[in-house]
Amino acid sequence: MNTAHSFPPQTQTNGQESHLLRFTAYLLAGDRQGCHNLMQELLADGISVLSLYQDIFQQSLYRVGELWEQNRISVAREHIATAIVESLLAQTYPLICNAGNTGKKVIVACTPGELHQLGARMVADTLEMYGWDSHFLGANTPPSGLLQHLQEEKPQLLCLSLSTHMGFGSLLNLIRQVRIDFSQLPIAFGGQAFYRGGAEQLEQIPLVRHVPSLGRLEELINR
C-alpha cells in the first residue's frame, strides 16, 4: 500500500490544519453544504482566495486522492469530492474576477486525455486574480484546438496541467507541437504527475518551466 507522498510542502498553522481536517471530512461525507458553509466562514474571517485554494481546496483533494490511491475510498467518492470543490470554485469567481487588467493574456489547458481539470482551473483563477486575462480551455484539450487558440489569442504564457504520469508522452508531444509555431512562448507546466519527479526532462526545452504549486506560480507572476 502506498502511503508516502511527496506533495509540495505546506506549512499549516494549527487553525488551518483544523479547517483542513473539517473540510476534508465534509468532502469525504459528500456534504456540499458543510463545505460551502466552511468556505463562507473562512472568507468572512478574511482568508485570501489563494490560501483558500492552496491550503484548503488543494490540500484536501490531495488527501482525498491519497485515500483513493490506498483504496480506502471509492472512485465515486473521489469524483463527488472533486465535483463539490469545482462548484465551490465557481462561487469564488466574483472575488477573483475584479482584479485590474494587466493587459497580459494566458491560456491554461489540460493535456490531451487529461480529465482532471481542477488544478488547471485554480491556475487560471490565480492568474486572473493577478489581472491576467486567463483563457481556460478545460480538460482533455485537443492539440489542434489549443494551437488554433494560441494563434487567435497570442498569449504571453501557456500553462499546461497533467495529473498522472501516464500522460507524460502526450504532454511532451504537445509542447513539441507548440514549439514549432511558437518558439518564443513561455510554457509553464505542473500538476500532481510531477510530485514524484519527471519535470527535469521537460525543463530542458527552452522557455519551459515546471511550476510545482500555486504559491510558486504567485512568485513567478510577482517576479
Add this chain to the structure above:
Amino acid sequence: MSGLRHMRDLVLLNYLQTKAPLVILELDEQGVVRGANQYACRLLGTECLGRALQLLVIDFDTPFTMARLRTLPAGSLLTVKEANGMPSSLRVQFLPLGNDGILVAEADLQDKDELNTTLLRLNSELSGISRELQKKTAQLQQANNLKNQFLGMAAHDLRNPLAGIYAYLDLIADDLAPTAEDTLCQALQEMKREVGYMLNLVSNLLDYSVIEQGHLHLTMQEVTLRELLQQVVQLQNLMTRKRQVEICLQMEYDPGVMLVDLNRIRQVLNNLLSNAAKYSPDSGVIYLITARQGDALLIQIQDQGPGVPEHEQDKLFKPFGTTSTRAVDGDKSTGLGLSICKRIIDAHGGSIWEENLPHGGACFCFTLLLGQPEPKRNDL
C-alpha cells in the same frame, strides 16, 4: 465432501441474504413478496415484504403481474420505486419455483458508469460556463463604471454652459417681449424650453452617474416636516400658476421633526410635484397628503391626470423608463427623475411606488422611516 458443499451453500446463501448487491425477492403465485434479502430491503424499504409486485414495479401501461414477469426474457430492464421515492432501473431475471418464483435483479453498472461520467463532464462544463459568465459580468461591471464616469464628466462639463445659455435666453425673452414680433417671442420661448430640457437632462445624468458610482452620500439632519412641505408647495404653486394648477397640502399626520437629507428629500418632492403638475389638466388640483403607516411616514401625491397605464407601471422607476403618457404642455421626460427619486428614498430606508386612483389620476407614494433611521450606506 457433501458436508463441505453444504457449508459452501450455507456461506453463499448467507452472502446472498446479507451482503450481495442483488435484489432477491421471493414471490408467491399472486406476485406478493414473501421474502427479501437485505439489499432489497434497503433499496425498496422493508415495507416491500407482504406487498404485491405491481406496487413495487413502475409500469406505465398495465399493472405488473406475475404472468408478465414469467414472460420477461432474462436481463430485461424493469423500473422499481426505491424507498426514497426515486425510480431505479434494474436488470431482472425470474427463476420459477412451481407457481411461485424468485426475482433476482441488479443495477445496470454500465448505465450507472455512463451516468456518472456524463454528470461529471456536465458539472465541469457548467463550472466552466459559470466561470466565463462571472468573468463577463466583471468586465461588464468595469465597462459600466467607465460609462458612468464618462457620463458624469460630460454632464458636469455641459451643465454650467447650459445654465448660462438658459439665463441669457430668459433675459433676452423678458427684454424683447414688449416690442418683438410674436414669431421671435415664440422662437425664444421654444429655445428656452429646449435648453431647459437639456439642462434638466444633464443635471439628472449627473445625479444618476453619481448614484451609480456609489457616491451619493446622505447628509442627515433634523428637519421640521411641515416647514419643508410648505416651502416646496409654495415654490411649485408659483411654477404652476400659469396653468392654474393648484397644490393643496393635507397633513393628516405630522411627526414634527424628522431625520432626513433635506436637499435630497426636497429634490424628491419637487420632482414628484412637478411631474404631477405636468400631467394635470389646466385648473387641476394636486393633493400632497401625509399619513402614518406603521413605523413610517407615508407621503402621497395625488393628481387628476390620466394615470399610468398598468403595463407601464413596472418601468416607472427604472432609468430611462419613460411611459407613453404625454405631459399636457408637451414637455419631454428624461426618464431619469423617478429612478433618482427611488435611489434617494431607498437610501433613506423607505420605499416608493405608484398606484392609479380609482376615479382617475396617479398617486405617487413614498415612505420615510420615523425615529432615527440609519442611511443604507451599502446601497449608495
